Amino acid sequence: MLIHGGVMKLINKKGMVFEKISIIDIVIVLAIILIGYYALSFLGSKDVDTVSKQTIHYTFETEDVNENFAKQLKLDGNLYNSSKNYYVGKLIDYEVLPFEIIVPDLQKGVFVKQAVENRYVVRMTIEANTDQNAYNIRVNQENIKVGAMFPIKGKGFASYGYIIDIKEVVK
Known part of the structure; x- marks a missing residue:
């Protein structure tokens, strides 16, 4: 991590977070989490209607x-x-x-x-x-x-x- 003037830089000039993880990687992981949450809530068990x-x-x-x-x-x-x-x-x-x-x-x-x-x-x-x-x-x-x-x-x-x-x- 680079510290410039006492402030830690999270994202460097190459778009890397902590100089290891790309912003695109974070967006992809968040998209997968959102899709998974939606799939579970949509396809998950709902109230079972009694017949x-x-x-x-x-x-x-x-x-x-x-x-x-x-x-x-x-x-x-x-x-x-x-x-x-x-x-x-x-x-x-x-x-x-x-x-x-x-x-x-x-x-x-x-x-x-x-x-x-x-x-x-x-x-x-x-x-x-x-x-x-x-x-x-x-x-x-x-x-x-x-x-x-x-x-x-x-x-x-x-x-x-x-x-x-x-x-x-x-x-």
């Missing part, structure tokens, strides 16, 4: 289907996500309603609902055993969330639709 088993009833709605679709529905039939082939539950109830569209009534200057002939809305109530944590309700690999759209199929039918309601079954 609970729960039976739910959820309502799945599919629109603009024909009469043959409704005739294929069988109570207690197994239902699957038709693109991934995951089991999503058992059909326990269904309701067939007329499919309605909104059309203008030009004489009154308003919009009115009008039923479309031979087209229906089907609301299926599905029972499923789920794995739940603070963030998800899952049936096998399928996330069950209100507003989620997925393709559904059973024996003799397939369609797309949305989940419109979820209720936990209290036993």
